[in-house]
Amino acid sequence: MIQEFKIKQEMCEIGRRLYAKGFAAANDGNISYRLNDKEVLCTPTLICKGYMKPDDICKVDMAGKQLAGRKKRTSEVLLHLEIYKQDPKVKSVMHCHPPHATAFSIAGEDIPTCVLPEVEVFLGPIPTAVYETPGAQNFADTIRPHVGKAKIVVLKNHGTVAWGETLEQVFWWTEILDAYCRMLMYAKQLGRVERISVPKVKELLDLKERFGITDDPRRMENADLCVNTDFGRGYSEPACGCPAPESSPMTPPxxxxxxxxxxxxxxxxxxxxxxxxxxxxxxxx
Ligand SMILES: [Zn+2]
CATH class of the missing domain: 1.10.1200 (Non-ribosomal Peptide Synthetase Peptidyl Carrier Protein; Chain A)
Structure with a gap:
C-alpha cells in the first residue's frame, strides 16, 4: 500500500512537469502505471495534470474496468492497456499533446533520424500512428504495429504516446522528442537540416549498445539507419505544391x-x- 501511494505521488509529480512544459493544455493528457498483471493506476478524466493529488488517481483492471478511485478514469486508458498487453516489460505509459512533435504530424512530416546524437541513442526511429477518433478500442489499436519497435510514437493530428519502465522515463522520451522537433523547426527556418554521416550514426548505435540499450529496430532488422530524409530539403524547393516563382535574382529581365x-x-x-x-x-x- 505504501508502495502504491508513492507511485500515485510520483504520477502527480510527473503531471506537474507535463503541465509546466506545455505538453498538456487544460485537462489534456493521461499517465498510467502497471502495478501488477491485473491492476493499472491511471489519471482520471477531466483533470488538469498540473494540479493532481494522490487521491485523484484511479485504478483499473486490464479490460479498463474501474476498480478504485473517486473520479472517473480517463477514456484513453484503453490506449495504455493495449501497450501493456502487447509488451509485458512496459510499466508506465504517458499520452500528451507536445506542440512541436504534434505539429510534425499535422504538417504530414515524418520525424527524420540521423540528426541529433541524443535522439539516436535514447529514442531511435519515431513512427507516426494513423489517425483515429480518440477514446475507443479502434483508437487503441492504432498503436499496436509500433509496440516493441519504438519507445514513443506520434499520433497523427493528435499528440504522442510514450512507454517505458518508469514514470520518469516516459516523461524523458516525450521531453527529448519535443525538444528535437523544436530544433528541427528552428534549423529549417534557418535554411536546411544537415545530417550526421552514416558511419558516425553507426558509432552512436555502438555506443547505445554499450549503454545496454539493445532494442534499436534498425539493428534488429538490419534496416536503413537514416529515414524520412525529405525533411532536410529546406525552402529552396517549394513544398506546398505552389508554382515556382517566375523569376529569381539570377534571372535577367x-x-x-x-x-x-x-x-x-x-x-x-x-x-x-x-x-x-x-x-x-x-x-x-
Ligand atoms: Zn489526447
Missing part, C-alpha cells in the same frame, strides 16, 4: 532574354552574356 526564352539554361546564359558584352562594348566604344 525578360528584355535581355532571347526571343521566346523563359528560363536561363546554360546555353541561353552564354547567349545573354555575349549580348550584354556586345552592348557594353558598343556603349564605351
Amino acid at each position: 525578360a528584355s535581355l532574354l532571347p526571343t521566346g526564352a523563359k528560363t536561363l539554361d546554360p546555353a541561353t546564359f552564354e547567349q545573354v552574356v555575349q549580348e550584354i558584352t556586345e552592348r557594353i562594348m558598343a556603349a564605351v566604344g
Whole structure:
C-alpha cells in the first residue's frame, strides 16, 4: 500500500512537469502505471495534470474496468492497456499533446533520424500512428504495429504516446522528442537540416549498445539507419505544391532574354552574356 501511494505521488509529480512544459493544455493528457498483471493506476478524466493529488488517481483492471478511485478514469486508458498487453516489460505509459512533435504530424512530416546524437541513442526511429477518433478500442489499436519497435510514437493530428519502465522515463522520451522537433523547426527556418554521416550514426548505435540499450529496430532488422530524409530539403524547393516563382535574382529581365526564352539554361546564359558584352562594348566604344 505504501508502495502504491508513492507511485500515485510520483504520477502527480510527473503531471506537474507535463503541465509546466506545455505538453498538456487544460485537462489534456493521461499517465498510467502497471502495478501488477491485473491492476493499472491511471489519471482520471477531466483533470488538469498540473494540479493532481494522490487521491485523484484511479485504478483499473486490464479490460479498463474501474476498480478504485473517486473520479472517473480517463477514456484513453484503453490506449495504455493495449501497450501493456502487447509488451509485458512496459510499466508506465504517458499520452500528451507536445506542440512541436504534434505539429510534425499535422504538417504530414515524418520525424527524420540521423540528426541529433541524443535522439539516436535514447529514442531511435519515431513512427507516426494513423489517425483515429480518440477514446475507443479502434483508437487503441492504432498503436499496436509500433509496440516493441519504438519507445514513443506520434499520433497523427493528435499528440504522442510514450512507454517505458518508469514514470520518469516516459516523461524523458516525450521531453527529448519535443525538444528535437523544436530544433528541427528552428534549423529549417534557418535554411536546411544537415545530417550526421552514416558511419558516425553507426558509432552512436555502438555506443547505445554499450549503454545496454539493445532494442534499436534498425539493428534488429538490419534496416536503413537514416529515414524520412525529405525533411532536410529546406525552402529552396517549394513544398506546398505552389508554382515556382517566375523569376529569381539570377534571372535577367525578360528584355535581355532571347526571343521566346523563359528560363536561363546554360546555353541561353552564354547567349545573354555575349549580348550584354556586345552592348557594353558598343556603349564605351
Ligand atoms: Zn489526447
